[in-house]
Amino acid sequence: MAASATRLLTALLAAPAAAWVAGGVVIGDGWMAPCGHRAAAHPTMAATLPRTTSEMVDQLRGSVQAALQARTSRMVVELPAGFDFGVETKQKGEAGLSAERSDRELARLFLEMFDGTGIDPVVLFSNGAQVSTCKRRWTEKHSSRVFALYGDSAAPPSPLSKAKAKRGKGAAAKSKGGGGGFGAPPPPPPEASGLARVPSSAEVTFVVDPRQAQLAALRDFCESNGDERLVVLLNPRALGGVAAAGDESLSEIADRELAGYFCADRFEPAFVFRTTAAQGEGETAVLWRAFPDPYVLARKPKIGPPRELLREGSMPDGRAIAGALEDDEKSSAGAKVMGALGTVFGGIDGKKAESN
DSSP states (O other), rough: HHHHHHHHHHHHHHOGGGGGOOOOOSSSSTTTOOOOOOEEEEEOOSSSSOOOOHHHHHHHHEEEEEHHHTOOEEEOOOOEOOOOEEEEOOTTTSSSSSSHHHHHHHHHHHHHHTTSSSSEEEESSSSHHOOOOOOOHHHHHHHHEEEEOGGGGGGOOOOOOOHHHHHHHHHHHHHHTTTSSTTTOOOOOOOOOOOSSOTTOOSSSEEEEEEEHHHHHHHHHHHHHTTEEEEEOOOOOOGGTTHOOGGGGGGOOOOOOHHHHHHHHEEEEEEEEEEEOOOTTOEEEEEEEEETSSSSEEEEEEOOOOEEEEEESOOOHHHHHHHHHHHHHHHHHHHHHHHHHHHHHHHHHHHHHHHH
């Protein structure tokens, strides 16, 4: 990456810590507890699972910095759908957490990393609705960097004939209750127009929840520009475990060859925090990785701290994860049985001592 890597790294290290303040309960009873302290200007890589949203953001930023220091220009960041960064203010009538809102918050955090650096990242969503929401809720400084990437589906609609166009205008005027004259209600804002290709001038590109059309356009961009441009996939849910595990069968993308292009050999999982319900009431299993640290599989019981089950240098596959969870369940069940037996025999021994 040469000069590009140096410039990007300098930008990250210079980013104001205030951009990374976050708060809010995310997972479990107190595991991701409310926290509003200011993130450190130069965070260090933590060896343990983050306990608060603020710690999570510290680790996220630190992992990206470490990856850039390792001259990595292709990255993947995965966080649970609906993760609350506390960036956007909840709107009146808005439902609870959503994957869409969480994606926007994550994208804006990445944008803010480059505030004041002279680098203008590009954020690409897979639909215009997300872009329109960003335009309404974000400042112009950030919303002006957001676009919809439609890929080959971004071709403009076929032009209407003059007769059809006139009929269409008339029907639209009637449906709005007027001809658009004085006093007529303003038309709704048009949905954000989309791009067919990733802008060739983009130095830094954040692609949010990409689908097949976006991934195809992104592959073209990466192949055309080599490793000189930073590209980060944010929550690429359609890829499933491809980016981390290299298994195309886990992907929702029909084009298996395209999905395979975004495997870990090419796109480094810089930060991964996957959660799933574990056996046991209120328990959560987490697969976590903050570059360059190993992957950690942990289990969070309803009460108590997380329990580490597995630590590996490379992404554990599905069988290894399932095996570790199964072994832990057997171990926990055995401990409960032994505890119960200890209580029973302890009671018997106590009664014997009393009788003697």
